[in-house]
Amino acid sequence: MPDKKRIIIAVVGGEQPSPEEARLAEExxxxxxxxxxxxxxxxxxxxxxxxxxxxxxxxxVTIGILPGNNxxxxxxxxxxxxxxxxxxxxxxxxxRSAQAVIAVDGSYGTxxxxxxxxxxxxxxxxLNTWSLxxxxxxxxxxxxxxxxxxxxxxxxxxxxxx
Amino acid sequence: MPDKKRIIIAVVGGEQPSPEEARLAEExxxxxxxxxxxxxxxxxxxxxxxxxxxxxxxxxVTIGILPGNNxxxxxxxxxxxxxxxxxxxxxxxxxRSAQAVIAVDGSYGTxxxxxxxxxxxxxxxxLNTWSLxxxxxxxxxxxxxxxxxxxxxxxxxxxxxx
Amino acid sequence: MPDKKRIIIAVVGGEQPSPEEARLAEExxxxxxxxxxxxxxxxxxxxxxxxxxxxxxxxxVTIGILPGNNxxxxxxxxxxxxxxxxxxxxxxxxxRSAQAVIAVDGSYGTxxxxxxxxxxxxxxxxLNTWSLxxxxxxxxxxxxxxxxxxxxxxxxxxxxxx
Amino acid sequence: MPDKKRIIIAVVGGEQPSPEEARLAEExxxxxxxxxxxxxxxxxxxxxxxxxxxxxxxxxVTIGILPGNNxxxxxxxxxxxxxxxxxxxxxxxxxRSAQAVIAVDGSYGTxxxxxxxxxxxxxxxxLNTWSLxxxxxxxxxxxxxxxxxxxxxxxxxxxxxx
Numbered sequence: 048m049p050d051k052k053r054i055i056i057a058v059v060g061g062e063q064p065s066p067e068e069a070r071l072a073e074e075x076x077x078x079x080x081x082x083x084x085x086x087x088x089x090x091x092x093x094x095x096x097x098x099x100x101x102x103x104x105x106x107x108v109t110i111g112i113l114p115g116n117n118x119x120x121x122x123x124x125x126x127x128x129x130x131x132x133x134x135x136x137x138x139x140x141x142x143r144s145a146q147a148v149i150a151v152d153g154s155y156g157t158x159x160x161x162x163x164x165x166x167x168x169x170x171x172x173x174l175n176t177w178s179l180x181x182x183x184x185x186x187x188x189x190x191x192x193x194x195x196x197x198x199x200x201x202x203x204x205x206x207x208x209x
Numbered sequence: 210m211p212d213k214k215r216i217i218i219a220v221v222g223g224e225q226p227s228p229e230e231a232r233l234a235e236e237x238x239x240x241x242x243x244x245x246x247x248x249x250x251x252x253x254x255x256x257x258x259x260x261x262x263x264x265x266x267x268x269x270v271t272i273g274i275l276p277g278n279n280x281x282x283x284x285x286x287x288x289x290x291x292x293x294x295x296x297x298x299x300x301x302x303x304x305r306s307a308q309a310v311i312a313v314d315g316s317y318g319t320x321x322x323x324x325x326x327x328x329x330x331x332x333x334x335x336l337n338t339w340s341l342x343x344x345x346x347x348x349x350x351x352x353x354x355x356x357x358x359x360x361x362x363x364x365x366x367x368x369x370x371x
Numbered sequence: 372m373p374d375k376k377r378i379i380i381a382v383v384g385g386e387q388p389s390p391e392e393a394r395l396a397e398e399x400x401x402x403x404x405x406x407x408x409x410x411x412x413x414x415x416x417x418x419x420x421x422x423x424x425x426x427x428x429x430x431x432v433t434i435g436i437l438p439g440n441n442x443x444x445x446x447x448x449x450x451x452x453x454x455x456x457x458x459x460x461x462x463x464x465x466x467r468s469a470q471a472v473i474a475v476d477g478s479y480g481t482x483x484x485x486x487x488x489x490x491x492x493x494x495x496x497x498l499n500t501w502s503l504x505x506x507x508x509x510x511x512x513x514x515x516x517x518x519x520x521x522x523x524x525x526x527x528x529x530x531x532x533x
Numbered sequence: 534m535p536d537k538k539r540i541i542i543a544v545v546g547g548e549q550p551s552p553e554e555a556r557l558a559e560e561x562x563x564x565x566x567x568x569x570x571x572x573x574x575x576x577x578x579x580x581x582x583x584x585x586x587x588x589x590x591x592x593x594v595t596i597g598i599l600p601g602n603n604x605x606x607x608x609x610x611x612x613x614x615x616x617x618x619x620x621x622x623x624x625x626x627x628x629r630s631a632q633a634v635i636a637v638d639g640s641y642g643t644x645x646x647x648x649x650x651x652x653x654x655x656x657x658x659x660l661n662t663w664s665l666x667x668x669x670x671x672x673x674x675x676x677x678x679x680x681x682x683x684x685x686x687x688x689x690x691x692x693x694x695x
Binding site for chain 4: 053055085087108110112116118126127128129130131132133139140143144167
Binding site for chain 3: 619620621622625626640641642644645647648649651652653661662663664665666667668669674
């Protein structure tokens with residue numbers, strides 16, 4: 048891993064996760080903070096808030112790239128709110144600011160973030176999230192993880208190996 | 210269909226389609242023009258260019274939402290080039306400017322456009338494109354079409370029925 | 372002037388012009404259409420609507436780059452509505468899609484469009500609009516026009532001479 | 534000042550400041566850090582780098598909203614690089630993420646940031662920067678400061694008083 052530049056990892060996922068997925072996202076946040084990685088996300092509730100809460104509980108740094116104009120819309124665990132005023136186009140920024148992306152659950156917004164990451168050759172680690180196929184062939188680009196610690200390890204490995 | 214406002218339909222797809230998919234895209238463009246619908250796309254080559262060529266051949270209107278700063282990067286069949294300078298974030302604009310989206314083939318950029326459309330409740334018609342599933346369940350949101358005329362009819366129907 | 376590519380000229384200005392400035396904007400729209408230039412603007416009311424009304428009255432093409440998600444927010448004289456959903460960041464797109472910018476009156480949004488144009492070396496023609504100075508020195512980058520016809524002539528000349 | 538949310542202040546200015554203006558920007562960065570305010574900027578060189586260097590020297594937090602796709606384009610004093618890939622449209626984000634803006638010197642990009650801030654009712658403090666007038670009337674919206682400490686005080690006061 049680079050010495051000088053911080054590792055920044057995106058956690059993307061839906062606003063209405065199941066309790067189990069919220070626990071998973073929180074554990075991802077904790078693991079990222081334990082490894083000294085910064086967490087970037089869309090700054091709102093659900094998976095985003097759970098991940099920020101986990102990271103904060105371990106003293107980690109949390110960045111929220113918000114869709115609206117108002118930084119106060121950020122969840123309370125976002126330390127660095129960035130108000131883009133650009134609506135869902137902010138999804139592109141969440142992904143580009145990260146060296147790897149961990150997707151937990153999620154709906155079409157999360158799918159757009161997975162797609163933008165793959166389009167930009169940014170590794171995507173999946174936890175209970177989308178599967179992709181085209182013309183009957185399965186697309187294996189999303190790296191599957193079995194739990195939060197595995198997801199964070201695979202995200203960090205994907206950066207080291209690039 | 211609304212009287213006063215034009216129908217605008219997006220055609221999204223990859224820059225390197227097979228010859229068959231390029232023919233499909235061109236036929237989609239022709240059909241859109243025959244129905245008087247405007248075509249919006251990402252303005253570059255491949256599926257985008259084939260669709261614009263088809264629309265132009267029938268006197269249709271073609272709009273290209275470009276990623277770069279320079280309108281001259283548009284394919285020669287784009288009549289209205291819009292230079293966003295916003296890179297792939299322009300994918301969001303392509304989709305939002307349309308009442309329905311027809312996806313032909315395509316890679317991750319196209320997948321991001323499908324995702325943004327579904328996130329915004331804009332109907333997506335698929336021709337040889339991505340299939341989605343989550344946690345083992347197939348997602349049926351993409352309306353499958355069997356050929357170009359069927360895709361355009363389904364796109365127009367999806368607007369009428371909203 | 373290029374043969375193949377259309378001339379596209381932006382008209383920027385405020386939503387609450389005086390009656391005289393609205394007349395000026397309408398006349399700018401008419402003159403642009405008489406010269407066969409396409410008009411691009413922010414798609415809303417005031418100067419934007421007056422300019423589109425003028426262009427439409429002469430059979431000109433009008434493009435509106437809207438801040439919101441909904442094409443129906445466009446003024447009734449916009450033929451090609453582009454819904455960006457990006458708020459005021461759309462100002463950058465209005466300017467970049469044009470080969471020259473005509474500013475009529477306007478407030479801070481118009482000033483941001485003037486600034487983005489000058490930053491991108493796109494000529495700006497001013498009619499009753501902002502004046503700029505820095506550290507006591509007047510900035511002469513805005514080309515002053517005395518009336519609508521003069522503004523359109525200077526805009527077209529600025530493109531030819533580049 | 535709010536208890537829970539951090540104060541974030543933008544420092545905007547050109548990439549080629551005079552030595553005196555670079556010193557001014559560095560001192561602004563130092564003063565912001567001494568007051569515990571986070572610094573957000575465009576992440577590149579010149580005034581942006583000088584301000585980040587000043588803030589870093591006092592243990593302050595620095596955020597860089599970059600125009601390109603690559604976080605490594607940030608100046609070495611940026612701790613939180615955000616890669617937008619949106620070109621100059623990122624200027625809007627720099628401004629919106631701040632509660633007040635301090636402009637030091639600067640060219641048209643800086644002018645666009647001043648304009649976007651005033652459009653969004655975000656206070657702008659000016660140090661050797663643009664002056665605005667319209668139709669012969671001077672616009673007094675930019676709050677003039679005589680030195681770096683005065684600029685930071687006025688920025689903090691402008692937030693308290695809103």
